Amino acid sequence: MDLPAICAASPYLSGLIFAAEDFALDLSITRTPSLKEFLYARSAIVTAARAFSLPSAIDLVTTSFRGEDGERVLKTESEDGRALGFNGKQCIHPSQVSAVQDVFGPGRKEVEWSVRVVVADEKAAERGRGAWTLEGKMIDAPVVGKARAVVKRAELCGYDVDAVREEWKGQEPE
Numbered sequence: 310m311d312l313p314a315i316c317a318a319s320p321y322l323s324g325l326i327f328a329a330e331d332f333a334l335d336l337s338i339t340r341t342p343s344l345k346e347f348l349y350a351r352s353a354i355v356t357a358a359r360a361f362s363l364p365s366a367i368d369l370v371t372t373s374f375r376g377e378d379g380e381r382v383l384k385t386e387s388e389d390g391r392a393l394g395f396n397g398k399q400c401i402h403p404s405q406v407s408a409v410q411d412v413f414g415p416g417r418k419e420v421e422w423s424v425r426v427v428v429a430d431e432k433a434a435e436r437g438r439g440a441w442t443l444e445g446k447m448i449d450a451p452v453v454g455k456a457r458a459v460v461k462r463a464e465l466c467g468y469d470v471d472a473v474r475e476e477w478k479g480q481e482p483e
Contacts, residue, residue, distance in 0.1 A: 312353060316361035324365025325358045326399065327351055330372075344369070344386065355394035368395035374402045387412035396462075420463045424473045425480045426456035433482040441482035448482070 316322065329340065329347055338346050347369065358366035368390030373379040387398050387409050398409045415423070426443060430453045433441045440449040464470050 312357035313361070316357050316363060322363060324363050324367060325354045326365075326367040327354050327369045327395075329369035340372075342382075344389065351390070351393055351395070359394065365397060366395045367397040367399055368393070370399040370401050371405065372401070374405055380408060383408050384412065414466045415459050415463045415468070419459055420468055420470070421473055421477070423456035423459035423463070424470065425477045426453060427460055428474060428477050428480040429482040430456075432480075436482075438482060443480075443483055445483075 312325075316325070327347070327350060329344075332338075332347065332350055333340050340346065344351075351368065355366045357363075369386070371379075371383045371386045373382045383405055390398055391412055395413075397413055398405075400406050400409055426448055429441070429443055430448065433439075433448075440447060442448060446452075460470055
């Protein structure tokens with residue numbers, strides 16, 4: 310209930326993890342496939358991690374992991390967690406690691422778009438432009454910030470960002 314105090318408790322804290330099964334036990338609730346019973350807690354954890362500049366917010370474990378149904382559930386839960394702002398997911402079996410990395414790592418299109426935004430923004434800044442467009446979409450400081458974060462994550466994941474940047478070096482702000 311006191312996420313700010315937890316986040317500020319130690320300079321060595323590098324993230325928060327949501328322990329859904331413990332949470333369900335403590336609140337006497339039943340885990341459902343929709344995970345809607347965890348929405349408040351999951352959102353609060355991600356929000357607190359970002360508010361205190363903690364680099365990691367790790368989502369709940371997927372308890373179903375065998376067979377095609379388990380793989381589908383893992384993918385869906387991972388995508389939902391990423392959409393909520395988590396940047397990782399707990400795994401309880403080695404077979405889950407690759408699927409989780411696929412969801413939480415940036416995809417080729419996301420990296421390409423982000424590099425294009427960064428390249429064009431550098432040119433826009435040189436011209437004194439704060440907001441501009443790319444493919445008809447407004448690009449401003451929050452969009453550029455997110456693009457820079459994706460580029461950084463791509464670098465950490467081993468993408469050859471320099472090659473993508475070279476490919477898009479001619480990108481201009483519209």
